[in-house]
Amino acid sequence: MTTEAETPRLTMSNIVKRFPGTVASDGAELSVRRGEVHCLLGENGAGKSTLMKILAGSYQPDEGEILLDGQRVVLNSPQAGLAAGIAVIYQELDLVPDLSVAQNLLLGHAPATGPIVRKQKRLELARAAITRVGGDFPVTATVRDLPIAAQQLTAIAKALTSDARVIVMDEPSATLGENDLLKVFEVIRSLVAEGRSIIYISHRMDEVMEIGDRATVLRDGRTVGVYDVARTGPEQLVAAMIGQERELVQSTERPRPEGEVLLEVERVRIPGVIDIAGIDVRAGEIVGLAGLGGAGRTTLLKSLFGDIKAARTVRLDGASLRVASPAAAVRAGLALVPESRKEQGLMLGLSVARNAAVTALGRPPWLLPRRIGKARTAPVLDDLGVRFASPDQPVGKLSGGNQQKVVLAKWITRGGVRVLLLDEPTRGLDVGAKADLYRQVRQLADDGVAVLLASSELNELTANADTIWVLHEGRNVAHFDPRTTPETTIAHTVITGVTP
Incomplete structure (x- = not known):
């Protein structure tokens, strides 16, 4: 009998998504445990973004099913994804630039008495969330006026305010300096200690080896392997991402240009x-x-x-x-x-x-x-x-x-x-x-x-x-x-x- 602790937090089975002229997800599989940092790896076009947009409810799969804590869910909109406890921090940050940090963090679920937002309480909750991710900028600041690293930390803090069970981080280090990334890693470790699950997407092998517990590799829309990071070298992960079936490229038919x-x-x-x-x-x-x-x-x-x-x-x-x-x-x-x-x-x-x-x-x-x-x-x-x-x-x-x-x-x-x-x-x-x-x-x-x-x-x-x-x-x-x-x-x- 499977105990609650053994039941995967997230299971995505046989996920298929077709677009005109291409199959973006071709039977992909993903299983994430409770309290785990699970890295999702693959080259550009491997199907990572499509799979995560399906998880977020932005896309609907043509085939397959999604289980959260063993229960089948239908995520037919981003709102349904959030309600199910899934938060996605996209590389292109999903923030409203003309609103303040506090407004962004609690957008849609601000503390209120009837129709009136309790602004002081919102500020308190926002400060606590920003402090938790290591931010030292005012929550009254307009997002547009913040440095990109502060915007990234704001997006991470926003996921925390939604009490998400699964948090997807898409290339979080792309806009962060080393010190800010260390702060994010500290936050990730505290989240998994609470039993939350992190899906971490990155092309940087040093980050994967530092923060990951397991890694799923996608190639051409398919899952090609699941690896225990502690027992796997970065070269093996890269080889899985690239594949070994590629042959020497054929010479182009164009003569080599000799112009100035x-x-x-x-x-x-x-x-x-x-x-x-x-x-x-x-x-x-x-x-x-x-x-x-x-x-x-x-x-x-x-x-x-x-x-x-x-x-x-x-x-x-x-x-x-x-x-x-x-x-x-x-x-x-x-x-x-x-x-x-x-x-x-x-x-x-x-x-x-x-x-x-x-x-x-x-x-x-x-x-x-x-x-x-x-x-x-x-x-x-x-x-x-x-x-x-x-x-x-x-x-x-x-x-x-x-x-x-x-x-x-x-x-x-x-x-x-x-x-x-x-x-x-x-x-x-x-x-x-x-x-x-x-x-x-x-x-x-x-x-x-x-x-x-x-x-x-x-x-x-x-x-x-x-x-x-x-x-x-x-x-x-x-x-x-x-x-x-x-x-x-x-x-x-x-x-x-x-x-x-």
Whole structure:
């Protein structure tokens, strides 16, 4: 007979979640004990985020079941997850920036007498929660005004106020310094001593070995192993994450570019965020940027494009490149396809033609003459294979793949692009749309454009890049020739920051 202490706190069995064109979770399993720090490991795209969003109630599984303390639960909304005693601290913090720390901590369950919030009591409870996580900032402060480390501690304290049985921490160290992380580890140890269960997601093996009791490794949406951390070395965990079935990557069909160096990134530095130096891109070359989430790829591309302030020493065709804004970068011949096409790359309510012509005609898109916009963009949209009912169709009505092609089309339509910066260009695209996009990128490179390509999909980088740089914790730590380097070697460096 199973005693209460032996019953797992959490059991997720045969979890399947399908999205159009992909299976994000393919029968994944997760079992977490009471009073345990259980590490959830896997490469980018392994299925960790999907599994945790299902646990939080943000996604509903297509198959499988979830048990909490032996009882089956249906978590059909984030509110249901919270009510069941599950708190998730996402890497992108789930805080309301314009509210105070105290308001955030007790949002939805503030102490009250009837409809009136007892503000003094709320302040007392908030101070106790912040003190417990080692914070020394006022709970009356607006979250937006706090340093990112203080915001992270606030998110952890918020989970404590909900009396959660299971607390998920998604990459908590990504924004914390060493001292703050030590505080978090102390909090974690006190929580498990109370019998709470922690699911700790991290790519940093030193943290896993320090704080973890057991670890579940996911790969391609499946659970590939459960390990006792004390009896397992970090190399074994990394090997499980990478898998041993990968073979030497096949050589790209493109001849190696021999053009002159066009873009020289001598150094781009933001203190405490990135310090990247010595990346060169030749005319006609595709240089890949590999790295885990938070490694600095997006920050580097935005810095080069003038969208983030940084100390930059960059040369374009031998001359110093000074870009104080994205507009200056565009004038210099740089183009950026951003990570979020819907938020940064497109104006979803405007037509396909207006979006594709906006950079070419240099005026507000609502002032673009329809006839000129259509004539200018038609051949580019046709060459990219963009599928739409009409050039006047709102771009927001297109599929994700076609939207991404329109983002690329606006730069091709403009012409004069010398350096193309691509940030996760195939995210959310199906296989056919990915192939179409990379075909066009290779064509641009063949025409002499220097391409800097950031992607979490290592197999896409090895198939399309001429050189791959690995970024790790804000620094570029190694570069590889994908024609001759095993993908496992690159993947190992992505995870650990060290070349095996």
